[in-house]
Amino acid sequence: MASNNIYDTFVASLTQWIHNGLYHLMPPFWALIVELTIIGLVFLIFYALVGLFLVYAERKVCAFMQNRIGPNRVGPYGIFQTIADFIKLLMKELVVIKNSDKLLFTLAPFIVIIASFMAIAAIPFAKGLHAIDFDIGILYVIAVSSLGVVGVLLAGWSSNNKYSLIGAMRSGAQIISYELSVGMSLLTIIILAGTMQFSEIVQGQEYGWFIFKGHIPAFIAFIVFLIASTAETNRGPFDLAEAESELTAGFHTEYSGIKFAFFFLAEYMNMFIVASIGATVFLGGWMPFHVWGWTGFNQVMDYIPPSIWYIGKTGFIIWLMMWFKWTFPRLRIDQLLNLEWKYLLPINLFNILLMAFIVLMGWHF
Amino acid sequence: MDLEKLKERVLTLVPEAELEENKQFLTFFIPAGKLHTMALKLKEDEDTAFDYLFCQSGTDMGKYLMVVYHLESTKQGHTIVLKVKTEDRQNPVFDTVCDIWRTAEFHEREIFDLLGIRFNNHPDLRRIFLDENWVGYPLRKDYSDEVNIVEL
Amino acid sequence: MKEVIHTPVPSVEEEEYHINMGPQHPSTHGVLRLVVSLQGEIVKNVKPHCGYIHRGMEKMCEKDTYPQIIHLTDRMDYLSAHINNHAVCLLVENALQIEVPERVKYIRTIMDELCRIQSHQLWWASFGMDLGGLTCFFYGLRDREKILDIWEESTGARFLQSYYTPGGLMWDIHPDFQKHTKEFLKYFRKKIRDYEKILSGNVIFRERSRNIGLMTKEEAISYGVTGPSGRGSGFSCDVRKRHPYALYDKVEFKEILYQEGDTLARYMVRMDEMYESMHIIDQLIDNIPQGDFTAKMKAVIKLPAGEYYQRVESARGDLGVYCISDGNKTPYRMKFRTPSFSNLSVLDHISRDLKIADLVAIGGSLDLVIPDIDR
Numbered sequence: 001m002a003s004n005n006i007y008d009t010f011v012a013s014l015t016q017w018i019h020n021g022l023y024h025l026m027p028p029f030w031a032l033i034v035e036l037t038i039i040g041l042v043f044l045i046f047y048a049l050v051g052l053f054l055v056y057a058e059r060k061v062c063a064f065m066q067n068r069i070g071p072n073r074v075g076p077y078g079i080f081q082t083i084a085d086f087i088k089l090l091m092k093e094l095v096v097i098k099n100s101d102k103l104l105f106t107l108a109p110f111i112v113i114i115a116s117f118m119a120i121a122a123i124p125f126a127k128g129l130h131a132i133d134f135d136i137g138i139l140y141v142i143a144v145s146s147l148g149v150v151g152v153l154l155a156g157w158s159s160n161n162k163y164s165l166i167g168a169m170r171s172g173a174q175i176i177s178y179e180l181s182v183g184m185s186l187l188t189i190i191i192l193a194g195t196m197q198f199s200e201i202v203q204g205q206e207y208g209w210f211i212f213k214g215h216i217p218a219f220i221a222f223i224v225f226l227i228a229s230t231a232e233t234n235r236g237p238f239d240l241a242e243a244e245s246e247l248t249a250g251f252h253t254e255y256s257g258i259k260f261a262f263f264f265l266a267e268y269m270n271m272f273i274v275a276s277i278g279a280t281v282f283l284g285g286w287m288p289f290h291v292w293g294w295t296g297f298n299q300v301m302d303y304i305p306p307s308i309w310y311i312g313k314t315g316f317i318i319w320l321m322m323w324f325k326w327t328f329p330r331l332r333i334d335q336l337l338n339l340e341w342k343y344l345l346p347i348n349l350f351n352i353l354l355m356a357f358i359v360l361m362g363w364h365f
Numbered sequence: 366m367d368l369e370k371l372k373e374r375v376l377t378l379v380p381e382a383e384l385e386e387n388k389q390f391l392t393f394f395i396p397a398g399k400l401h402t403m404a405l406k407l408k409e410d411e412d413t414a415f416d417y418l419f420c421q422s423g424t425d426m427g428k429y430l431m432v433v434y435h436l437e438s439t440k441q442g443h444t445i446v447l448k449v450k451t452e453d454r455q456n457p458v459f460d461t462v463c464d465i466w467r468t469a470e471f472h473e474r475e476i477f478d479l480l481g482i483r484f485n486n487h488p489d490l491r492r493i494f495l496d497e498n499w500v501g502y503p504l505r506k507d508y509s510d511e512v513n514i515v516e517l
Numbered sequence: 518m519k520e521v522i523h524t525p526v527p528s529v530e531e532e533e534y535h536i537n538m539g540p541q542h543p544s545t546h547g548v549l550r551l552v553v554s555l556q557g558e559i560v561k562n563v564k565p566h567c568g569y570i571h572r573g574m575e576k577m578c579e580k581d582t583y584p585q586i587i588h589l590t591d592r593m594d595y596l597s598a599h600i601n602n603h604a605v606c607l608l609v610e611n612a613l614q615i616e617v618p619e620r621v622k623y624i625r626t627i628m629d630e631l632c633r634i635q636s637h638q639l640w641w642a643s644f645g646m647d648l649g650g651l652t653c654f655f656y657g658l659r660d661r662e663k664i665l666d667i668w669e670e671s672t673g674a675r676f677l678q679s680y681y682t683p684g685g686l687m688w689d690i691h692p693d694f695q696k697h698t699k700e701f702l703k704y705f706r707k708k709i710r711d712y713e714k715i716l717s718g719n720v721i722f723r724e725r726s727r728n729i730g731l732m733t734k735e736e737a738i739s740y741g742v743t744g745p746s747g748r749g750s751g752f753s754c755d756v757r758k759r760h761p762y763a764l765y766d767k768v769e770f771k772e773i774l775y776q777e778g779d780t781l782a783r784y785m786v787r788m789d790e791m792y793e794s795m796h797i798i799d800q801l802i803d804n805i806p807q808g809d810f811t812a813k814m815k816a817v818i819k820l821p822a823g824e825y826y827q828r829v830e831s832a833r834g835d836l837g838v839y840c841i842s843d844g845n846k847t848p849y850r851m852k853f854r855t856p857s858f859s860n861l862s863v864l865d866h867i868s869r870d871l872k873i874a875d876l877v878a879i880g881g882s883l884d885l886v887i888p889d890i891d892r
Contacts, residue, residue, distance in 0.1 A: 066655035162534070237649065237721055240874065327715065329722050330649030332874040333558070389826055417738050417754075420826070420837050422852040435826065435839070435854075439738055439752070442759070468741030471862040479575075494568035494891060503576055517580075 008127045015128070039131055047117065047269060052082040054268040054318070061322045092257035097160055100254070104158035109255065109262035111151035116269045118144040123276050124198050126286045126306045137198040138190060141277060142183050145232075148270065149175045155263070156251035167250030170333050171234060171241035177340040181228035182274075184348040188221040188355045189214070189281050192364065202285035207292045209284035213364050217355040222282045224344055224351070226320065229274035231336065233267060236325040240333055271321060272314065279313035286310040371443050374412050379403040385448075390435070392446040400449050401460040407436070407445075408465055414438045415445060418466035423476035425505045426450070430457045430482055451482075461487040479504040533561060540569050546643060546880075547887030549861075558872045563865045571891040578851035583609050583683055583818045586851065591677040593853060594889035596636040597831040599628045602681040604838045607762055608827035609683035610812075612820045612842070620808035621685045626764045627698070627801050628668075628680065630794040634705070635664040636832035637787045637794075644784070644881040645716055648725060653716060660708050663701045667694065683818055685811025698802055702795055709791060717788060726780035730867045730879035733778055740866070741859035744834025745790060746883050749783035751776045756830035768800050780882040787884070819846050833857050833884055857889035 018038070022031040056071070056079060063070025071078030097105070119141050121131035134140050149172055156168020192214045193201045204210075211218050231238040241250045252263045279285060286306035290298045331339065358364055372391060376382060382393035382403070395403055407415045420435040434447040451457045461484040463469040473484045474493040481502035484490060492499065501508055533556050540548040548569035554562040574593065578586050583605065590601040603625060610617060638661040645653025665675040671690040672678040680687055716722050732742065737752040747754050755772045757765040773789040775782035820842040827838045834856025841850040860883045868876045 062651075066652050067659055068655065163536070239649070326652050328650060328719060329645065329716070329725065330874075331721055332725060332872060334872070335721075335724055388824060392824075417741065419741060419743075419828075419835060420839055420852070420854040422839055422850075422854075424841060424850045424852075433839070435837070439754075466741070467736075467739040467866075468859050468862060471858060475858075492568075494571040496568075503573060514576075 011126055011129050043117070043120065043131065047120065048265075050272055051265045051268050052086070054272060055082045055085070055264075057318070058268070058322055061319065062326050065323070065326050086261060089261040090258055094257045094259065095254070097254055100160040101158040104154050105254075106259070108151045108155035108158060109259045109266070111154065112148050112266040113262050115145055115147035115151065116266050116273055118147075119273045120269070122198060123273070123280060124202055124285055125310055127199075129307075130198065133197065133199050135195070135197045137201075138186050138196045138277075138281070141273075142179070142186065145270070145273065146176075146179055148266070151266075152251055155255070159251070159254040161254055164251050164253045167241050167253070171251055174234065174238065174241060174333075174336060175232055177337055178228045178231040178344075181224055181340060181344045181348055182232055184345075184352060185221040185225040185228065186277070186281060188217055188348075188352055191352065191355050191359055192218065198280060198285075201281060202287050205284040205287045207290050209282065209287070209289070211282045214355065214358070215364065217351050217358060218282065220347065220351050221355070222278070224348055225278055225282065226317070228340075228344060229278065230321055230324060231340070233270040233274055235267070235271060236321060237328040237331055238336055239325070240330050240336065271318060275317040275321065276310075276314045278317050279310065283313045283317075284309075285313075368443075371413070371445070374410075375407070375445065378406045378410055378413065382447075388446065390444045390446045392448065394448050394450070397449045397451055397459055400447075401462065401465075404434070404447070404462050404465050407447075412441075413443075413445075414440050416440070416466075418462070418468055418472075421462075421469055421472035421476070423480040423482055423504070425480060425507075427506060428452065430454065430480060432459060432476060432482060434462070457482045458485060459483075460485050463487060478502075481505065546885060549885070549887045549890070551864075551876075551880075553873070553876065555873065560868050560871055560873060560876055563868055563876065565861055565864065567861070567887070567890050569891065570888050574892040575851055575853065578848060580847055582846050583820070583848075586848075587682060588679045590853070591679050592888060593855065593892055594831055594833060594836070594857065594886050595677060596639060596886055597632055597833065597836075598677050599625075599632040599680065600829055600831040601836065602679060603629060603763070604827050604829040604831075604836055606681045606683050607829065608825050608838050608840055609818060609820065611827065612823075612825045612840075613683075613818070615684060615812050615814070617685055617812050618808045618810070619806045621810060621812075622764050623801055623805045624686060624690055624810070625681060626768070627798055627805075629763070630797050631664050631667065631698070633832045634791050634794045635661050637791050638664075640787060640832075640881075640884045641712060641716070644884075647877050647881045648722065650716060650719075650722070653712075656708070656711065656715070660705060663704065667697050667701060670694065670697065682811065684814035685809065689810040695802055695805065698798065702798060702802075706795065709788075713788070717785070723781065725874070725878055726784060726882070728777075729780045729871060729875045730882065731778050732863060732867050734776075736863065736866065737778075740863040742834070742863050742883075743859065744830070744832070744856050744884075745773075745786040746783050746860050746863075747834065748773060749775050749786045749882075750778035754835060756828045756835055760828055762827075762829060764801065768797050770797050780878050783882040783884075817846050819844060820848070831856060833886060833889060834860060853892055855889045855892065857885045857887070861885055861890055 019035065022034055025031070026034070059081070060070045071081035074080045074084050096102070122134065122137050122141050124130040152175065153168050153172045156164045156171070159165070189201070189210050190196055192210055193204050195201060195204070205213070211222055230236040234241055252260060255263060286309050288301040288304060288306065288309050290301060368391060372384065375391070375393065379395065379399070381399055382395050385392040385394060407413050415436040415438050417437045417439050418434060419437055421432065423430065423432045429450045429452045431448055431450040435444070436447065437444045449459055451459070459482060461469065461473055463473060470488065471493065473487055474490060476482050477484065477490055478492040478494055479502055491497065501510070503510070533554055535552055535554050537550065537552055539550040550566040550569065552564045552566065553560055574589050577589060581589065587602050587605055590605050591598045593601050638657045642654045642657025642661070645657070668678060669675045671694050672680040672687070732750045734751040737747045737750040742752070743754045751774055753772060753774060758772050770793045773786045773793065775786055820840070822842055822844040825840045825842070829836050835854070836856055837854030839852040839854065840848050843849040864880065864883065868879050871879070
């Protein structure tokens with residue numbers, strides 16, 4: 001592992017310095033608490049900033065595809081537009097519905113945010129730069145992101161509004177169905193990698209990303225992953241439950257102000273999470289693009305910081321997802337569920353068999 | 366089918382029809398009681414085959430209220446106009462033709478709404494443009510409404 | 518005025534409930550209220566409530582002179598404004614037996630076909646948007662702007678021009694009219710391929726429109742569904758072919774008919790009609806003869822006593838104007854047989870037992886313009 005030396009050591013030394021400083025200053029118990037608080041704060045700020053940036057990026061990307069410019073008044077090139085939008089949302093009145101279940105109504109957006117927050121913790125942004133590194137990393141991420149469904153259903157139920165309930169039921173059915181496909185496509189790569197731990201998976205892609213190493217089945221798995229993750233985050237051509245110009249705004253109809261902002265933010269962050277999982281598992285995460293045997297080329301690739309690689313890959317997948325959303329018309333709910341249960345699931349099962357066979361025979365790079 | 370033959374055929378099918386002269390299309394006045402049977406005959410007969418009702422309008426001609434049916438045959442290509450009239454302004458009633466031509470459903474609702482002419486056996490006769498509790502029939506010549514109509 | 522609705526409600530089963538779409542709704546294209554009875558996701562009954570934009574045009578026509586009525590007809594189906602004007606102008610000209618100059622006929626035909634293209638562009642834009650492909654809206658309107666620019670140059674207004682008048686036109690076309698129209702045709706021939714790539718060829722779109730909203734030819738004739746909606750079911754009702762007016766008997770164009778009668782067929786009819794309209798304009802644009810832009814008309818137009826009926830093919834279907842005149846300068850009774858009124862009546866029938874998402878697709882494919890329904 002002669003690669004990534006400058007950047008690795010920079011990150012490692014920074015964290016070590018903070019760690020040592022804290023343990024020097026105060027008793028170990030408090031140092032641990034302070035450390036955890038710092039990590040939590042960093043993630044919170046990261047979460048908020050990425051959310052803001054993604055909203056702005058979506059508006060710009062969508063505008064360019066539609067032959068117009070997008071926000072360009074608030075700040076140079078409109079970069080403060082999202083901040084202005086959030087200030088507006090914060091200042092809105094929090095409408096409280098008379099007959100709703102108040103506890104669940106308030107709780108629902110928090111559950112959605114917590115679910116996506118927990119998933120972010122496991123993703124490696126650079127060598128060593130992640131909050132937790134379970135040896136069942138992928139399983140953890142899938143499990144934790146399923147908690148979001150609970151928030152959605154609670155939101156629909158507690159709004160005491162039949163249209164919200166319909167929207168929430170649809171959304172819930174959609175998310176649960178597509179989680180299966182997401183899980184199975186990731187399973188394909190786990191077979192190839194032999195491990196569920198994120199850092200090991202990234203390390204294993206040192207001499208070729210898994211999408212190239214696993215050729216056919218990995219490619220199929222990538223396509224299925226893209227489709228299923230777009231559907232799971234209620235985005236793109238699968239947004240019948242919320243962007244439903246036919247009825248209402250779906251499960252978050254009755255929410256206003258900061259609570260609506262939570263749902264909104266959580267949707268963009270979910271998109272970020274699935275994109276980063278896809279980038280990590282299929283495209284190599286923070287690992288630069290190496291080719292076996294071309295050491296000179298590899299060294300040149302190493303000069304680009306791993307975080308930039310990571311952001312580039314995630315950004316590419318996010319851009320793909322935005323492209324889908326603004327091009328395709330929407331699927332109907334029964335076509336959506338058909339797609340999952342009649343097409344994606346059999347393809348996934350077949351793909352897993354194929355990958356297992358290839359790994360057994362050693363027919364991969 | 367040319368006009369003379371058409372005229373003869375119609376008069377054979379519906380002997381009570383009275384021809385009106387010098388009109389743009391072949392125009393017949395039909396007694397109100399026989400409207401439904403005659404309309405059905407005109408649609409089902411193969412030579413006339415009037416299957417497309419392209420306009421149904423009501424008018425207040427002052428002395429009488431009239432409903433005009435413009436019919437066309439998609440197979441034969443000829444056009445005919447049927448008219449029925451009633452002098453009863455308090456309670457004008459005709460038979461509906463919406464079981465013969467489904468487009469009449471909406472047209473008859475409009476005629477009821479704006480002129481007050483009722484239609485027997487209509488599946489859903491209620492006002493279509495104006496409010497349910499509007500009083501009066503605006504297209505009648507004796508309709509006056511100081512609030513909504515400005516007379517110059 | 519408080520609205521009291523006494524709708525005859527069918528026997529409400531346990532799982533049936535009513536939802537209300539409109540009058541303010543992104544996908545009803547205007548102020549139309551649809552009360553939809555649902556059983557779960559399945560539509561059982563659709564009751565349209567019209568009248569939110571009823572202005573009493575027919576009553577107003579009884580007090581307006583014929584040139585003034587032209588301005589009212591603009592506002593009836595605002596996307597086929599020229600064609601509506603054409604109907605009343607032809608009615609007056611045929612009643613008075615006035616022959617308009619050739620130049621006028623050429624210009625009127627070209628303007629009508631531009632009107633048809635522009636109406637179909639807006640239809641495509643909003644249809645795509647209803648189905649979720651939001652980009653379609655921007656592409657359709659961007660290209661429509663070119664036609665609106667051409668009109669603004671010649672007639673002075675982008676929208677609701679009232680350019681025709683009984684006897685001819687209000688004023689002559691701009692000298693650059695032919696050049697700009699030809700440029701537009703060249704530009705749009707390339708862009709319409711984009712439309713086909715984005716929507717027509719898209720598998721999601723096809724799955725959402727194939728076999729949705731089936732209407733047989735007999736139903737189309739019986740309900741009086743004309744225009745592209747009727748031609749999608751094989752009902753050959755193009756007034757330009759059956760009762761030609763202006764120059765339609767002298768140009769060569771096809772009447773587009775599809776037999777399937779579903780939403781996809783109605784969509785394809787309109788896409789093909791855009792090609793046909795461009796073809797018609799191609800044949801006429803270079804040959805506009807010189808001459809007067811209006812015939813000599815008296816200052817006050819009085820139609821001889823009698824009844825007159827004029828039909829034209831608007832972008833939505835068979836538009837009819839029925840006039841009963843008693844010899845005065847205002848008509849005794851003016852009735853507009855508007856295509857959207859009859860097209861709306863079939864909505865309930867063809868959306869039985871489909872889902873709500875399909876109802877939106879069907880409403881979009883029928884291309885209803887609500888002021889046309891309400892007048």
